[in-house]
Amino acid sequence: MEWKTEFEKWKMHSQHDLELKEQLDQVTGNEVLLEDCFYKELEFGTGGMRGEIGPGPNRMNTYTVRKAAEGLARYIESKGEDAMKRGVVIAYDCRHKSPEFAEQAALTLANHGITTYVFRDLRPTPELSFAVRHLNTYSGIVITASHNPPEYNGFKVYGPDGGQLPPGPADELVSYVQSVENELMIEVGDEKELKGKRLYQIISEELDDAYNEQLKSVVVNQSLIDAYGDKVEVVFTPLHGTANIPVRRILEDVGFKKVTVVREQELPDPNFSTVSSPNPEEHAAFEIAIQYGRKINADLLIGTDPDADRVGLSVKDNNGDYIVLTGNQTGALMLDYLLSQKDQNGELPENGIVMKTIVTSEIGRAIAEAYQLTAMDTLTGFKFIGEKIAEFEQTKEKSFLFGYEESYGYLIGDFVRDKDAVQACLLGAELAAYYKSKDMSIYEGLLEVYQKYGYFLEDLQSLTLKGKAGIEKINHILTTFRTNPPKEISGILIESVEDYRSSESLTVATGERTKIELPVSNVLKYKLVDGSWFCIRPSGTEPKVKFYFGVRADSLPEAQSQLASLRTSVMELVHQYV
Structure with a gap:
């Protein structure tokens, strides 16, 4: 691709698009930046695409989003009328341009006669996965760049089971996207007309209620929460993202009475103004939450990333300092608690399976095998865990119990087919109640897990x-x-x-x-x-x-x-x- 030729093409088109003209004016004169915007196309891979927002084929913008949606539309058309009727559900996060990109994707898909559902406001990625299953759509899209810097956004695609697309269908979709020749000439429908035809529908709050109801099934021991839910001090920060409402709602509904929200980070903010990076893997993301924690002597600090698929837990160590647990440590604590409780209640299936990725700690295997359960490794990326859940759902060979990866992703209930920080927040709070009932801190609980299974x-x-x-x-x-x-x-x-x-x-x-x-x-x-x-x-x-x-x-x-x-x-x- 000759970048100057491509730039001229977009410049010519900008005569009909004032916003594009303004974007081009901002980069004109900076030849290095111009070349980067126009020298190649933003790669659409098996997980979708992600990139900086800006003009040109190598950036996230209205036209590259339309191209991705056009490719998805052609892919769905190739699957027949039933796939088109089932349609696509679209969610988006708090990032710059997320609502606009969601709308452009919807108008592109609906213009093909594909039923399209769009959330009224920002929602977590796991709720999108749930929505695909609940609405029985053929596909799902979430507009997000997870915990990338503020200048990024992305377009992520889900399949009919609510999981990310497995390799075969993903490769097929990629080829359809690549076959779209000119992103500047893609036709989109008229919103009013499409809504009149019920091809563009706004999702009601009924779906939020259904997701919240399913979240309650994640609770392992409700009587424990009933007894200690008003004694556990939790500090929660959504880090300016999508988790604020769903996490607070479910924690309150099941009985956690003392949840303090970090006010400075409560509301959506596409610039993530209070953190250097909205990534709960990093200790710096918890700085303000730790200040809150010290004031109330909190048992647990919880932080979620912008699209609420990853969660970090911070707890007091034996010196009284708040530390951020690693994803491996959090996973070990959750898994040990989950299996021990189910075992006590006689709820452990003989064919139960725990899934983790090949780069995740071996303590997960040690815990699973202590309960005579299978531990399975997958490649890195939660889509592979989702794929295996779908496979075992068909074969009935194994019963899914828990899936996790070292990069702070966890799944307990398979009504979602991707990592779910909302579920993990709920189980994390229950962990705090459990150790409170034993007059222990969560950190002491971690040391107990190490003593039991080995120091991993x-x-x-x-x-x-x-x-x-x-x-x-x-x-x-x-x-x-x-x-x-x-x-x-x-x-x-x-x-x-x-x-x-x-x-x-x-x-x-x-x-x-x-x-x-x-x-x-x-x-x-x-x-x-x-x-x-x-x-x-x-x-x-x-x-x-x-x-x-x-x-x-x-x-x-x-x-x-x-x-x-x-x-x-x-x-x-x-x-x-x-």
Whole structure:
């Protein structure tokens, strides 16, 4: 794509679009920025698309959103009249242009005769997943860029089961989007006319009520909440996003009486003005919540990201300081509580299954196996967990109990098919009530979990390598580890190498190779004889390669020492290859 030619095409079109003209005026004169806006098309991948807002084919704007929606419309048309009648439900978050992008997607789809439902106001991503199932639509769209910086937005597509599209249908959709030749010439319908034909419908509050009602099924022990719901002090921050109303509503409905909301972060704000990043994985996102927590001696601080699919928990450690639990720690606490309670109540199915990703802590497997349950690994990305839930729903082979990933995503009730921070907030508050009933803090509960199953610790290191040279370096790192893998790390022998690109697992001692029954992905995982492991995975959305580390030991100091040694040794090796 010749960027100057493309720029001229858009400039010509801007004579008919005042907003586009203003956007172009803002970047005209900055040749580097202009080239970046126009030198290529924003990639629409299997999870949809995400990018900075601005003019041109390499930005999120009215025209690139219409192109994505046009591709989806053609895909749905190819599935027949029933798919078109079932239609598409659209949700959006608090970001710049989110309502406008949702409307443009709806007008594009409805113009094809596809029934389109749009939420009246911003809603969490998990509620969109629920809505697909509740309304029995053929597809769903959520306009969001999750916890990316404020200048970003995105377009994410869901399938008929409420999960993100699996590889086959996703590839098919991508080809339809790529076949749309000129995003500037896509026709959209007239809103009034489409609403008159019931092709463009605004969703009523009945759907919020239905979602809230289903959320109540996540509660494990209502009598516990009845007894301690007025004794647990919770501070909640939606970090300017979509979780404010649904989280507060469900916590109040089930009986949590003392929920203090961080007022400075309560209302939607597309600039996320009070935080450097609206990411509950980061301690900085909890700074104001921690101030609130100190004032009321809160048992639990909860933070959700803008589209409410990820949640972070902050608790007091034994020194009285608030720390943010890792996604692995939160997952372990939730899983241990969930399974122990269900076991006590005789509610654990024999064919129960726990799902986690290949880069998530092995403590999840240890907990599941302690209850004679299966723990299954999936590739990174919650869509793979959603896919497996759908598969087992059909085969009845397994009963889903819990799914999670280290990047702060959790799912308890399968009425949603993606990570759901609203569900996780509810279970997190119940955890606080549980430990309050035992006269323990949540942190003491975490130490108890470690004592029970072993001290599992994890870490993540990222290496950002930008540009063409950066991509070559990332490829070189992976190629070197593939063709010349280390035989030991810090004196600990490598037990097996899992190559998810070739779908093979190699047992080093015997040379035996076994097939990995997961989709192909450019990921390497090394397991050591002492139970520790590390994994190398290039990011799918950023110019970086990620290194995940995990260890297991009999004490916390031992685990910390092992983790530091593993991380240092692997990263020293990596830097030799860069």
